[in-house]
Amino acid sequence: MRIAIVTSTSPFIRGGAENLAAWLGDALRDAGHEVDTVALPFNESPERLAAQLAMFRMIDLTDQADIAVCLRPPAHLVRHPRKVVWFIHHLRGYFDLWDADRGYPNRALTRAERQLLRRADARALAEARRVLTNSATVARRLLDYDDVAAEVVYPPLPASYPARDGALGDEIVMLGRLVDHKRPLLLIEALGRTASSVRLRFVGAGHDPRYAELLRTRAAELGVADRVTLENRWVSEPDKLEVLDGALAGAYLALDEDSYGYATLEYAMARRPVLTTRDSGGVLEFVRDGVEGLVADPDPGDLAVAMDRLYTERERSRAMGEAAFARLAELRISWDRVVERIVA
């Protein structure tokens, strides 16, 4: 079949949705389908939103593809009689983050835009042949905001990603961009309170070099600079695998995420336990406390206890790493399933 993958982009910023579209394209091609991706820039600011929604709504792929799979919003507004929406997040500034730090302020214009957005979403989701989501967290929001019951289909890593089984080391590794809401600072504060010789390594770069400097300074103040590795640079895929192969555990404690995050899956593929916090959102669908890793309170003291336990109770850490790997199959995280739910 000819399958069009539809998504929105932010020009010159490569995000998770681009990876998802590329990997989904590969998986659909592997299954014998013809794939093309329709990707359009999207600006969600209140001044532009109405026109931007209209632009997506004007795209009609009816006779140009057999199925349209819609990813990043507002891709689901396009027209197609066999539209499958894989809903990965709301425009959160107008929904759960509304009138809060990361959302839009409650004003006449933003209220009007929000109302328009909800009506457009309702119409577009009602047209869809099927609504899938990437997490139970987003499924809950779809039920709350849109009264839509969606089926959870977890997004996998690319099919070529290797499963491994290296010996446990001493480092807790955090993969991902060095940005505040992923809370690398909280990990450093926690390291300052640990009793063991556990180490931390940050793999990834931030937009702002001053942030990496701030982290280094804090580590020095706490007297743990010699137990923190922070390179603040882009790391190649093979180098990343090597780091994970020698790691003790993986950390993912972003605040209130939509889904479990690819880093969580990368830890699981390396058979490493996952360290996270109670307020991290989607990652808690993957990690249960004491099973696939440890779920701590989001404060330095409780995190420090968890870090020491990962370091000292190594047999337990190894078993939790195995459980994290087994969790991938348990949650049916595979491209075969994704393709089946889209094409069925």
Added chain:
Amino acid sequence: MKVAVADRQAPFARGGAEQLAERLVARIAELGHAAELVRVPFRREPSAVLPKQLAIASHIDLSAADRVIALRFPAHLIPHESKVLWLLQPDGEADGPADAPGVPGGEDDDPVREHLAAAERRAFAESRAIFVDSPAARDRLRRSHGVDAEVLPAPIDGDESSRPAWSAVLERLLA
């Protein structure tokens, strides 16, 4: 510099123009710029969708780019303050500049024809520079729109005797 190359996309169709757009992006990136390809969904038929195509193009927001290089209809209608047109007509003869679809029919369709013409006049007026890929296209554009364009043929790798090299083309498009 952040450079957006804007072209059109008829889903599942891929020919010489699509390959050229991808090569252009790759060459710009080789110079150390951030280069991105943006493709406007496009269909030639039926002609009734033409106003919608103009509307889609006019709402595409490339304000994050420092330079836009637009190749084929309707990408040349994307508004941008630092826009360069390189109007490609890979099949030679085309209905309009930038390979715009023609508007058939009689007087009934005059408003559509005029709507397209007005949008193109605006696009030509707001562009920093206008290039076409053949002398014939230059002459047609002068006749139809009174616009003077510079001829800049698309490079063919390995044939620099009759064609400009990529370096010369990029110098003109990024100036």
